[in-house]
Amino acid sequence: MTTQDGKVHDARELLSTRSDSIRAANKRKVLRAVMIQPSTQVQIAKRTHLSQGTVSGVVQELEAERVFRVDGGDGERGKRVSIGSVRGVAAGVEVGHDRLTVAVRRVDSEDTLHRVVNFGVTQGLDTWRRECAQMIKDLVADTGLGTEHLVSIGLGIPAAIDPRSGEISQVAASLDWDLQGSPPRWFARDFPNVPVIPDNECNFAAYGEHVYGHGRDRETLLFVKSSAGIGAGFLIGGNIIRGRHGLAGEIGHLTMDPRGDFCRCGSRGCLETLVGGTRLVEQVRRAYAGYHRDLPSSLENLIERAKGNDNVCRNVVRVAADNIGLALARVSNIINPDLIVIGGELGRAGDLVIGPASETLRRNALEGMFAHSEPTEIKQSDLGMLAGPRGALAFALNVDHQPS
Ligand SMILES: [Zn+2]
Incomplete structure (x- = not known):
């Protein structure tokens, strides 16, 4: 299929070439990389782990077929490669x-x-x-x-x-x-x-944070999603670390207090029993029981109040952030991330969470992570709920x- 006569390529067809030759596989790799994100040839080579020469060859070939559009930038390598006449x-x-x-x-x-x-x-x-x-x-x-x-x-x-x-x-x-x-x-x-x-x-x-958010060009990235429950995912060198059973990153079930409350996983004192959204809402409701009729109905609502002038909500969020910071310090001593991103509803509390969590992390994790020109840091998710x-x-x- 060519576009010379006005025809448009079909993405599914382009990606399903049955040939398993290295050449065809490299072509698909470059095509997928550009579909994920328009990039310069240097960036494509970095992301696909292909040589500059291989990438350049594929780009030329696909540009001639109008699968790619190449424009802007200084010199060949600085030009931006994007998808051309392709339906997908x-x-x-x-x-x-x-x-x-x-x-x-x-x-x-x-x-x-x-x-x-x-x-x-x-x-x-x-x-x-x-x-x-x-x-x-x-x-x-x-x-x-x-x-x-x-x-x-x-x-x-x-x-x-x-x-x-x-x-x-x-x-x-x-x-x-x-x-x-x-x-x-x-x-x-x-x-x-x-x-x-x-x-x-x-x-x-x-992975979303790694490709489109704060995690770009970061080697070791830990993403923590703090909503009704709390979970995490982490990447090293752009690869998702899953472990043998896919259970890597279950930060919510890190034991914070072996004599603490029972958790839905069956264990006791898990991080989630301290900072899970439902537990936080419960804490506020208990504090106000009998005094306040307008109680927070959801974690989102609780955070809105914390940002306003509700002292109980603000302190509940602060203590949760402190516990998250402590859990992050323990995880950081094992995987030494260069960036920790906090997403989910609690991530949207911004500095109310990032501030105290960063302080506790710094106090409890190994000093070398911070006495460095590129210290380990915590950021609020760049992509919000779309990560x-x-x-x-x-x-x-x-x-x-x-x-x-
Ligand atoms: Zn648990």
């Missing part, structure tokens, strides 16, 4: 406790469309899956394309996925959640032949999924 669209999903977020982007555009609805795993697999499929269809239609152009779906779920089998190894949260079967096949009926790439939602959020869906979208686009 990708989706990223984050399923939470009671929130479902879908992001969709055309591969030839940097504008991500997204939609959020207030239900998730607590409503049951069939319900949220049906809603999710409809949201993907609607958003794809909003981009001006049809689902026949859907390249891949990244699916972030609150569960641990066995990295070897792609099956669920543990539902990371409440035991009555119905997350059954094989996630890669959950959308087989709605989107036949579209690869669905599942992973833990915090892993995808970490997960955007990360899922990018990660799935990057998987070289060849039809069998």
Whole structure:
């Protein structure tokens, strides 16, 4: 297919060349990198681990076919490579406790469309899956394309996925959640032949921060999602660290006090029993019981009040931040991250959380992390609630999924 006669390339076709020659594989790699993000050739080489020469060859070839557009910048290497006449669209999903977020982007555009609805795993697999499929269809239609152009779906779920089998190894949260079967096949009926790439939602959020947020060019990145529950994902050299069973990064179940409250995981005194959103709301309600009629109904609401002049809410957030800082100090002494990003609802509290968490981290982690020209630091998520869906979208686009 060429565009000389006005025809447009099909992204799915370009990516599904059955040839497994190194040349074809490199071509797909470069194409995927540019679909994730328009970049200079130097950046593409860095991200794909291909040589400058290989990247330059592929770029020239695909520019001639008008798959790529090359413009701006100083000299060959500084020019920006973006997607040209190609039809394709990708989706990223984050399923939470009671929130479902879908992001969709055309591969030839940097504008991500997204939609959020207030239900998730607590409503049951069939319900949220049906809603999710409809949201993907609607958003794809909003981009001006049809689902026949859907390249891949990244699916972030609150569960641990066995990295070897792609099956669920543990539902990371409440035991009555119905997350059954094989996630890669959950959308087989709605989107036949579209690869669905599942992973833990915090892993995808970490990946999103690495590609589009504060984590760019950072070697070791820890992303902490602090919402109803608390989880984390981490990357070293751009690779998601999952561990053998996909359970790496379960910071919420780090024991902070072996004699503390029981946790839903069965253990005692986990970080989540101290800073989980539901627990924080409970703490405020207890403090005001009998005195205040207008009590916070959600973590979001609690944070709004903390930013205002509600002393109880502000102190509850401060103590939570302090506990998060202590947990981060323990994790940092093991993985020594260059950047820690805090996302989720609590991340949106900004300095109310980042300030005390940073102080506690500094007090409790090894000094060498801070007595350095590039010290370990904590930042608020750059992408907010879209870190997960955007990360899922990018990660799935990057998987070289060849039809069998
Ligand atoms: Zn626990």
